[in-house]
Amino acid sequence: MIVPRTRLLLWIALIVLPFAAVGATIPGAYLIAAVFVGGLFAAVLVDAFLVFGQLTGVRVQLPEIVRLQKDRPGVLEVRIHNDSLAARLLRIGFAFPREIVPEMDDRTIMLPANAALSRLDWPATPNRRGQYFLEHAYLEAVSPLGFWAIRASQPARSELRVYPNLFDERKNVAALFLRRGQLGIHAHRMAGQGRDFEKLREYVSGDSYDEIHWKASAKRGHPVTKVFQIERTQEVYVIVDASRLTAREIDLPGSRTTALERFVTAALILGLAAEQQGDQFGLITFSDRVLSFVRAKSGQAHYDACRDQLYTLHPQSVTPDFDELCSFIRLRLRKRALLIFLTALDDPMLADNFARASELISRQHLILVDMLQPVGANPLFSDENVSSVDDLYRRLGGHLQWNRLRELENVLRRRGVRLSQLDPAKLAAQLIAQHADVKRRQLL
Template sequence: MIVPRTRLLFWFALITLPLSLVGAMASSALLSLAGTLAFILLAIVDATLSFGALRGIRVELPDTIRFSKNREGAIEVTVTHSGAANRNMRVGLALPTAFQSPHEDLTTMLPHDQQQVRLIWPCLPQKRGQFRLETCYLETPSPLGLWAWRDSVPVSSELRVYPDLSRERNNLAALFLNRGSFGVHAQRQIGKGREFEKLREYMPGDSFEDIHWKATAKRGRPITKVFQIERTQEVYVLVDTSRLSARPARPLESAADQPEPTETILERFITAAMILGLAAQKQGDLFGVAAFGSQMHTFVRAKTGKMHYGACRDALYRLEPERGNPDFDELCSFLRLRLRRRALLIVLTNLDDPVLSENFIKNINLIHRQHLVLVNMLRPPAAHPLFSNSNVSSVGDLYRELGGHLLWRDLQELEYALQHRGVNFSLLSDEKMCVDLVSQYIGVKRRQLL
């Protein structure tokens, strides 16, 4: 597509207007007409020469570009041309609405002695998820600069925006520094371990329950079983993507000061799952993830390694909340069939709905004997005991505090019901969520609960 430039309009006004005034006189009419036609002919010739100006130009972008939410990034654009002559070019990208950029377009020179030009396009992603770049717009001026030839070039690039883990990394700096494993080596391991290592002859002080009676009968002397502490365990993080996870995650202290928070509960769950993955990788454990809602969405079996962590991260960053309720029956049945080895299951869900909590208690019986289950949810802003808030100045505040007390009491009853089944239940604050989850995980390893 060809469009007029400002230079064409400027020269048209500068030439034709004086000539039209001169042409008002009968003696100069022919001269005025000739000058106008000459300018029009010049513009037509310039437009004709600009046809095919973008022919042979290719635009290439990386197949996959990774970003962190609310952190500045850049897109590398490579423009390849035939190098016939020097030319100026404007490049524009159709960025998704979730991206902000200080530039609407970039201008570059295509030199004749260099066939490739690289442009760096700064941008700031403001939403987590998967996006695509499919169109790039090009514009180059005509030889005289009176016209501009525009064209769109198809491109294919996937933009992946992951949660920003910098704040949580700072809170857990000791874990991610290569100076030990979060103090685990400085802590005494409790228990003798559960994983069989070898057989040896009986020594004074060995427990009778450790005697291997078959080997004793075969050899004719007492033989003892030796166990070692499990170093490699399976850890799964189960993320709830149902309708309650779409609610805003507001800190307790600033719930009233932030009427429109930018992060949802699901965002915090995903961040916590990725942090737990890093912690498990540092500890040498096998890490896996699962996402569930009205049905099972994602399941990545526990493994280890950087490539596997990347697979877990790619499975998490695209999750979006849905409108339905979680199906705990399908979740527990799925885990019962898929997970044969005893594992640590860290469930991130929302159980402040009485119907959902009752359903969860009924279905957790399928897996709580086989696996170690830790249930965690963000503390609702109003869930606290009565008389714990001194800022009550109206009848409305009184009713709100009473409702918060009833919710807190229901959550306490839920905790007692789960503890009776051997399931730990915790209410976490938004600021310390990742720290508390990692502490739970480290505590399980130290106490050899698996």
């Protein structure tokens, strides 16, 4: 498609209108007016014919995958191929999704002569994590005389992956990842009452009958004792709820986000901490069904796989199905593992469903349930700032909610499940502290 430019309109205003007026008012001047007007129209027609070749041989190439972080500036690398090797003035633009804010909507650049390839960096800042696509590049070139511009679109597909922003969160827990004063210290295998079999040895007076290996004793003709080592590598699974309650917005210092956003960020930070402690990290996401399952492993490739499962996770308007989730865990996870649920149980019906479903897996696995502390769920007389009847009823409602959560905590404790209400701003640090406490106490 060709469109007129401002230069064409300006020349028409400077030549056509004045000479048309002169030719119409002054006798004998119409020939001169016709020459100037006709010459301009001839130049305009020739320029319109030549503009069709201005985008010939120009191709825009984008990377197949661009990885960005939420709320952090990133760069989209644009490569422009110029097969004709001619100098050209080119205007280029992209239809970015509204979740990604570019530094500019379009740019005008000069393609240098004798350069078959030009590179252009396009800054952009995403404001929401997820998966987005660029489908086309929009180009505009100017005719040789500048009277016309030709516009066209070219297929230029690129996948934009916006990951959670872990930069600020890692600064808050940076001290937990440091190893100060440990130069020359190495990890040693510890023998003791662990769960991993280490070796067999001769029976010593005082050994428990539970530690005797009866088959080996029968073969050797004398008692043989089993020796175990403390488990150094354990499986840690973070189970992220993506149902309706996780779409609720929460206030953080200087920002506002959703509960699921905090769960996703904290899960990835905990994955880094688990690998730092030598454990294997796994992931399960669910809503009214199990959405994804990544078996516990370690390594950078495995961490990237977990991150790829989380960056497209968004809240769904459904009720979580804890029965199906626990049945799935019962069938898939045979080895005892630490299961950390990131969910919301302030709904009494959901709390009852979880308490009933957790009985299926609570004897096999160590279960920690973490939820964000509800706003206002405090004991009745914990706040003295009550100045109206509305404040009084608000405190009563918060007390009832606090009391229900205390009762739920007691019910889950009797089933071997620990419920914790965590601070949204310190969620990642508190999860790391829970994992460290489990390691220290050797609860697995």
